[in-house]
Amino acid sequence: xxxxxxxxxxxxxxxxxxxxxxxxxxxxxxxxxxxxxVGEPDFDTxxxxxxxxxxxxxxxxxxxxxxxxxxxxxxxxxxxxxxxxQVEYSPDQILVSNGxxxxxxxxxxxTVQEGDEVIIPxxxxxxxxxxxxxxxxxxxVIPTTVENDFKITPEQLEAxxxxxxxxxxxxxxxxxxxxxxxxxxxxxFAAIFAKHPNIVVISDEIYEYINYEGKHESIAQFDAIKxxxxxxxxxxxxxxxxxxxxxxxxxxxxxxxxxxKLQGQFTSGPNSVAQVASTAxxxxxxxxxxxxxxxxxKRRDMMVEMMSEIPNLKISRPDxxxxxxxxxxxxxxxxxxxxxxxxxxxxxxxxLQEANVAIVTGEAFGDPNCVRLSYAAAEPExxxxxxxxxxxxxxxx
Numbered sequence: 001x002x003x004x005x006x007x008x009x010x011x012x013x014x015x016x017x018x019x020x021x022x023x024x025x026x027x028x029x030x031x032x033x034x035x036x037x038v039g040e041p042d043f044d045t046x047x048x049x050x051x052x053x054x055x056x057x058x059x060x061x062x063x064x065x066x067x068x069x070x071x072x073x074x075x076x077x078x079x080x081x082x083x084x085x086q087v088e089y090s091p092d093q094i095l096v097s098n099g100x101x102x103x104x105x106x107x108x109x110x111t112v113q114e115g116d117e118v119i120i121p122x123x124x125x126x127x128x129x130x131x132x133x134x135x136x137x138x139x140x141v142i143p144t145t146v147e148n149d150f151k152i153t154p155e156q157l158e159a160x161x162x163x164x165x166x167x168x169x170x171x172x173x174x175x176x177x178x179x180x181x182x183x184x185x186x187x188x189f190a191a192i193f194a195k196h197p198n199i200v201v202i203s204d205e206i207y208e209y210i211n212y213e214g215k216h217e218s219i220a221q222f223d224a225i226k227x228x229x230x231x232x233x234x235x236x237x238x239x240x241x242x243x244x245x246x247x248x249x250x251x252x253x254x255x256x257x258x259x260x261k262l263q264g265q266f267t268s269g270p271n272s273v274a275q276v277a278s279t280a281x282x283x284x285x286x287x288x289x290x291x292x293x294x295x296x297x298k299r300r301d302m303m304v305e306m307m308s309e310i311p312n313l314k315i316s317r318p319d320x321x322x323x324x325x326x327x328x329x330x331x332x333x334x335x336x337x338x339x340x341x342x343x344x345x346x347x348x349x350x351x352l353q354e355a356n357v358a359i360v361t362g363e364a365f366g367d368p369n370c371v372r373l374s375y376a377a378a379e380p381e382x383x384x385x386x387x388x389x390x391x392x393x394x395x396x397x
Contacts, residue, residue: 010133014126015364016372019348023358034385035358036373039175039323041240043295046288049239049281056276065269068260069096069248073275076282077248084208085218087226089250095259096278098270100206100234100247105131106259107230107249108167111200112137116166121152122366123325125175125204129366137166141366146314146327150177154188161196168193171204172219173211176365176372177325178300178318183217190222200255201229206247209238209289211320212297220250227252237321238289239281244274296322299375299382306386307373310393322376325362329369334396341396344371354395355388 016037023035068074074094081087097103104127112118114136120128122141129139140160144150157168168189173180181189193199201219208216220229234247249259269275303324304317312330334341339350345361348371352358362370375382 007134011130012126014130016126016360019358019360022352026352026356031356033352033356033358034377034381034388036375036377036382036385037358037360038376039237039321039374040242040376041237041292041322042376042378043240043292045240045244045277046281048284049241049277052280053244053273053277056273059276061272061276063272065272065275067264067269068092068256069094069269070272070275070279073279073282074248076279077250080282081231081250085216085221085231087218087220087231087250093253093256094248094250095256095263096246096248096270096275097259097263098247098267099245100204100232100236101127102245102263102267103232103234103247103249103259104128104169104202104204105134106262107200107202107232107251107255108132108135108137108169110255110258110262112166115164117162117164118167118169119157119160119165120169120366123150123174123176123362123370124169124366125171126364128169132169138164140165143367146316146325146370149316150174150179150325151181151185154192157189158192161192161199165196165199167200167202169202169204171207172217173207173318173320175207175321176323176360176362176370177316178321178323179316180211180213180319181217181219183221186217186219187222190219190225193228194222194224197228199228201225203229203231205231205233206237207321208233209286210293210296210322212293212300213319230255235278235281238286238292239278240292241274241278241281244271244277246270246274246278296375299379300324302379303373303375303382303386306383306390310386310390322374324373324375325365325367325370326373327369328362328371331393331396336395336397339396344368347371350396351389351392355385355392357385357388357392 230251314327
């Protein structure tokens with residue numbers, strides 16, 4: 001007899017986390033598994049951030065923080081947004097949460113109701129569509145392909161809008177494609193949203209600094225839609241602080257207040273020590289971040305070059321983040337021995353069993369034609385992983 005609420009039964013298990021768990025289990029059995037499934041920097045948190053966390057413990061930051069986060073951290077976010085993004089907010093327009101995923105959940109649950117439509121370009125991060133389901137909304141997915149660099153057009157966006165449209169949810173740079181939207185492209189979107197002031201624009205900018213093409217552009221910079229736009233960001237990717245679980249939103253006061261009300265009933269304020277460490281990170285000159293990004297750029301170039309040597313893969317060169325998202329449809333219908341590849345998921349299972357390499361099916365991201373490989377791993381591991389993949393795929397006929 002199942003007593004689980006239907007809202008939970010509707011949710012899919014995160015396939016990225018599931019593949020990461022499977023990799024750990026196989027490693028524990030003694031298998032030499034190389035996991036390219038996790039979206040987590042392989043760098044250590046910079047020392048000055050760790051020192052700030054240690055000092056916070058000594059200074060007895062061991063009590064509940066305000067629900068919306070310490071004022072010092074919210075002020076650091078305000079200064080960062082003005083410095084790096086040329087957008088101005090007040091501290092009461094910032095809400096600090098338990099990671100950017102929690103921030104996204106707060107915004108979706110606070111703005112989307114039963115029957116509302118949320119437009120999401122695909123490929124998308126796995127959690128987006130599940131959050132909309134949890135809120136009772138309907139996902140309106142706009143598909144893209146490797147041939148158009150996984151970007152939607154203004155025409156596609158405008159065609160997707162209906163009287164039921166409540167929100168638009170996207171990321172730039174993107175997980176899983178690594179593609180980013182230019183200022184000109186975002187300006188065209190903003191012109192459309194300005195005609196629909198009831199649409200909330202949710203801009204996931206967690207990969208802001210992991211950008212190989214120059215300055216990050218936020219859609220919140222356009223005054224005509226700033227009051228309907230919510231920026232979602234955090235410290236996990238840029239500062240290698242995934243375990244600290246600190247994310248934040250910046251947006252209109254009415255949305256931030258609603259999200260704070262929700263958070264007050266679910267989790268209250270986030271970890272106090274992690275907030276102090278995050279204040280140090282966000283207020284820094286980002287010197288360590290830029291060094292890490294240089295390493296990621298080198299790996300990006302290496303991965304694209306090596307994977308381009310695998311016959312019939314279609315690859316769009318990533319602009320940011322740390323993923324490659326090749327189209328693998330040329331391998332559908334191939335086989336070797338007992339293995340037959342009909343889907344991207346089949347290929348992922350085959351590579352895990354045949355090559356001991358863990359990657360994630362594009363089906364999890366709304367694109368059944370592709371697979372995602374993370375290059376947030378050491379260069380020797382990446383080289384060996386692609387060598388194994390190439391050898392295993394050469395057997396497919």
